[in-house]
Amino acid sequence: MPGGNGPRRWAAAGVGPLLGARARRRWVHLILGGALLMPYFLLAEVVVGLMAGVGNVLGSPRLTFAAYGASLPLVAATAVFALVRPMSVGAVRALCGVPGERLADGPARTWRARGRTSAWWTLHLGVGAAVSGMSLAVPPMAVVLIALPFVPRLREVPMGDGWFAAAAAPYTAPLLGIGLLCGLVLCAAAAGALLARAAPVLLGSTAADRLAAAEERAADLAVRNRLARELHDAVGHALSAVTLQASAARRVLDDDPGFVREALAAIEDTTRRTVGELDAVLGLLREGDGADGAAGPGPAPTLAADLDGLLARSRAAGVPITAHQDPEPPGDWARLPALASREGYRIVQEGLSNALRHGTGPVELWIAVRGDEDGTRRELEITMTNPPDTADGAKPRGTGGRGLRGAAERAALLGGRVEAGPDGGRWRLRAVLPLGGEER
Structure with missing residues (x-):
């Protein structure tokens, strides 16, 4: 019956922006940004470790975030190279669903355009690194929480001393795991939409581009x-x-x-x-x-x-x-x-x-x-x-x-x-x- 498709259409309308083809491509775009940040992060990690006198920066959340923050100025500085804007525009057109006519072609010709490209490059890699880290950490954590009531041996595994251990009660853990997955999906969709809105502003044609x-x-x-x-x-x-x-x-x-x-x-x-x-x-x-x-x-x-x-x-x-x-x-x-x-x-x-x-x-x-x-x-x-x-x-x-x-x-x-x-x-x-x- 025609009316029977109503709930299905509503469900598709609700899930599409979160898990549809465009949302998945944007998620890939974010993960690509996280992968591109890794060389900068590794360099910043070495510098932060030497300054803090620590061999393993990743063992400390505070130093990890310090290395992440120190890597962003390096990202912004390298965005002035001519290849960055054409590469970014190509990725946005292919993965973010932004119409091509709203984006500039060719390298940035003015310092103003280079500054906008630098802002985009920093935003893409910075947000992409955060979403990539969540995409790596959240799914295993959620699977453990969801399986906790059904796998007795998991209850014997030490969960640490943080909030994760306190929340890992046998009967509330699955809800927490599902909530973590939903939160990951929401964060990825929101970050992808943010980049899609920012792309025409930061990678769009300037007056110099239009004149050229x-x-x-x-x-x-x-x-x-x-x-x-x-x-x-x-x-x-x-x-x-x-x-x-x-x-x-x-x-x-x-x-x-x-x-x-x-x-x-x-x-x-x-x-x-x-x-x-x-x-x-x-x-x-x-x-x-x-x-x-x-x-x-x-x-x-x-x-x-x-x-x-x-x-x-x-x-x-x-x-x-x-x-x-x-x-x-x-x-x-x-x-x-x-x-x-x-x-x-x-x-x-x-x-x-x-x-x-x-x-x-x-x-x-x-x-x-x-x-x-x-x-x-x-x-x-x-x-x-x-x-x-x-x-x-x-x-x-x-x-x-x-x-x-x-x-x-x-x-x-x-x-x-x-x-x-x-x-x-x-x-x-x-x-x-x-x-x-x-x-x-």
């Missing part, structure tokens, strides 16, 4: 965005060019074999070049990670070294391109800052990719270095225009997709800007990248 975690997430996101930009620009342009070249070759396959051969050669050159750019992209993402001392990949493409090849590959895809450069090559292009030259190349590459995918006519490209007469402010200006694709009722492009957003991000990283949109019946992309006071 946010910075780590931001850095990871920046790396992922950088990877997305580099792959989009390097691979996207190559795929656009190869697609147009293959499509043109397919249309004239039977009529113009010479053009087909040229298109296939251009495809081969484009793909080979793209593999090299992929190596350069991976090299950029691994900057600063050269612990093995191995030689990295080739340099990333730049305006100074690779613009002519980019224009040639784009022209081979069938798009007329007129380029205007100021100063004219070789000029001072090699003296551009490496970062500006690299990002400028990617912006030009993205503009040409858009022209290949969406344009219908010739592309006009202007690249110039502008600056004040005294050279205090210099900028690299890139402007590209081409007719948009509006055939068959197609709408002109808006402000661009991922590629143009990536170009804007590249420019923003250098303190520059990118503008893209319709301009007098043509599509116009303009980027301005600051170069600082002088080129180098």
Whole structure:
């Protein structure tokens, strides 16, 4: 009957917090703390024994508690080491039933966090040692008391002169033994609940931890965005060019074999070049990670070294391109800052990719270095225009997709800007990248 489960549920609700799975795991956590205290206790025992002139400290309850108290400052001092907090957090997550998001990750970064970790370490080991001692001493004592009325030989065993001997009456001893076991369970449950409540306070994230975690997430996101930009620009342009070249070759396959051969050669050159750019992209993402001392990949493409090849590959895809450069090559292009030259190349590459995918006519490209007469402010200006694709009722492009957003991000990283949109019946992309006071 449904009502018959009521007493059983009440019993489970009453016993669960004391002997349930979570309570048992917390008990194990406390015993682990007691085991970790033993090296400190043994060291303190030696010191206390020498000071008291006693060989066996454990023979005196007063000296035993003195050694226990002397071990706690040693525990607190060693908690400043970096490994203590991660180890404690792992144990709490596994055994105390505390949600992981309420605890900090990694070592303590500030002295305040180290102080909180020290308080936790001392609390865990100190309370754990007390519960461990009770767990070792109480069960044998309780078993003797419970069995005392039923085993006559136990009554002949000397019980000592303390309260244990006075309480060991044959008919009251079992009640005392059961009470001791219940008291042990209650103490262990209370100590486990205490540590579970203290863990988020002492092992929780500090403001420095939250700031470090946010910075780590931001850095990871920046790396992922950088990877997305580099792959989009390097691979996207190559795929656009190869697609147009293959499509043109397919249309004239039977009529113009010479053009087909040229298109296939251009495809081969484009793909080979793209593999090299992929190596350069991976090299950029691994900057600063050269612990093995191995030689990295080739340099990333730049305006100074690779613009002519980019224009040639784009022209081979069938798009007329007129380029205007100021100063004219070789000029001072090699003296551009490496970062500006690299990002400028990617912006030009993205503009040409858009022209290949969406344009219908010739592309006009202007690249110039502008600056004040005294050279205090210099900028690299890139402007590209081409007719948009509006055939068959197609709408002109808006402000661009991922590629143009990536170009804007590249420019923003250098303190520059990118503008893209319709301009007098043509599509116009303009980027301005600051170069600082002088080129180098």
